Amino acid sequence: MKLLSPAISKLARLRLWRIKNWIDHPVAAQREVLQGLVTAAQYTIFGKKHHFSTLFTIKDFKKHVPIHEYEDISPYIERMMEGEENVLWNTPVTWFAKSSGTSNDKSKFIPVSDESLQENHYQASKDVLTNYYNNFPASDLLTGKGLVVGGSHQVSKINDDIQCGDLSAVLMQNSPFWGQWIRTPELSIALLDEWEDKIEKLALVTAEENVTSLAGVPTWTLLLLKRILEIKQKKTIKEVWPNLELYINGGVSFVPYREQFELLIGAPINYLEIYNASEGFIAAQENPDDEGMTLFTEHGIFYEFMPVEEYGSPDPKTVGLNKVVLNKNYALVISTTGGLWRYLIGDTIKFISVDPYKILITGRLKHYINVFGEEVIVDNSDRAITVAAQKTGCIVTDYTAAPVYFTQHNNGGHEWLIEFDKEPEDISLFVQELDNALKATNSDYEAKRYKDIALSLPKVHKLAKGSFTRWLRSKNKMGGQHKVPRLSNDRKILEEILSSTNP
Secondary structure, rough: OHHHHHHHHHHHHHOHHHHHHHHHHHHHHHHHHHHHHHHHHOHHHHHHOOOHHEEEEOHHHHHHOOOOOOEEEHHHOOOHHHHOOOOOOOOOEEEEEEEEEEEEEEEEEEEEHHHHHHHHHHHHHHHHHHHHHHHOOOOHHHOEEEEEOOOOEEOOOOOOOOEEEEEHHHHHOOOOOHHHHHHEHHHHHEEEEOOOHHHHHHHHHHOOOEEEEEEEEEHHHHHHHHHHHHHHHOOOHHHOOOOOOEEEEEOHHHHHHHHHHHHHOOOOOOOEEEEEEEEEEEEEOOOOOOOEEEEEEOOEEEEEEEEEEHHOOOOOOOOOOOHOOEOOOOOEEEEOOOOOOOEEEEEEEEEEOOOOOEEEEEEOOEEEEEEOOOOOOHHHHHHHHHHHHHHHHOOOEEEEEEEEOOOOOOOOOEEEEEEEEEEEOHHHHHHHHHHHHHHHHOOOHHOOOOOOOOEEEEEEEEEEOHHHHHHHHHHHOOOOOOOOOEOOOHHHHHHHHHHHHOO
């Protein structure tokens, strides 16, 4: 392993010129990506229907191909899962990333072609590594093992040749042979279905390894780290893994979790945020000190950006990279080497830089609260929770919030369910700080809170530890990418969780 790190570091540096090229010329890179996508898929069923062979400009592409949500393309995907070829993409697709929505029991199956793996997920991962070695040339990252806290793996019942699992499982199953050398644990444990048994086995095995990097959704990674400390009877993870230097996180904002990680790990390490969805590897921090993630423009994905106010209109408008506006909320629309065409991924982002193009994930199109015109998005709530926790000395494990509707005698408001790792001494002070932080970050919320005209002070319930995990278990959403929805514009999820904690 000691010999492997310098070799990889040298190879990583050789890629720097290519990364610099697409960062410096993102619009040109995007044109080439779209041309390659349309050319490759012109003789597919979808390509013929939408006249791909006659499309030579972005304007033509947008005119002939409508924006799709999952329900619009699911009939094509079902045909692919039955083994039919040349449907959405021109090469055989035998893998599907299973992506179950947090507020919907129905699973989505995202096609993952060989091109998706090689040109997008794996190439983007290599570019993250290249940037890391460029920033930390003396790194010992590959002298130890990388621990990925991933999901489960299962074979589709529709066709023995078609397999599916959540994204981490698909990536692990298809990774090159040398990937097995630098990863822990072995696949038989990494791909276990039963999450609680898996956490136990992960902890027992990896606690004895020389782990230098971690990757995974924060909530499940925290569970694993706490179990490892129990097994090893240590106070900090650095006592277990003294060479740990990097945690790669994605899927949810890391802001509310950072303090917990720092306390558990017990010594400074590097933290990198990536945006690697089932639909594709989209962005990553170049440097741990960066505020946003650099958009990956040469990795088999063509991007469009829909102003969120366009969502739901009969003919929603999108803009390209050259017309995006800083700090404006956009819904992400992508076309990919997996055969997704003008696909509304469901995430909302904003640009914080256009030279280079850097983004922040602000939430989900359907995860917000806007019953009273307050337009609270996940980015607002994550930041407010973090501020309130810092000011009251508590640690928040997880949360969800929903509206409280007007009644004849009472104004509306927001109701929060919060699970604390360390509770605030004064919950009323926490509520006040949460309210103040929301006002500071969202002027619409502040206006609605003025003299309690529309919104009353938030109502907060402290949940017992493990409450959210129990709810996720009841929905068969344990582990991997599954997470509690932060915000809902109705009370369905909040009422479900409340009733599960008060049977």
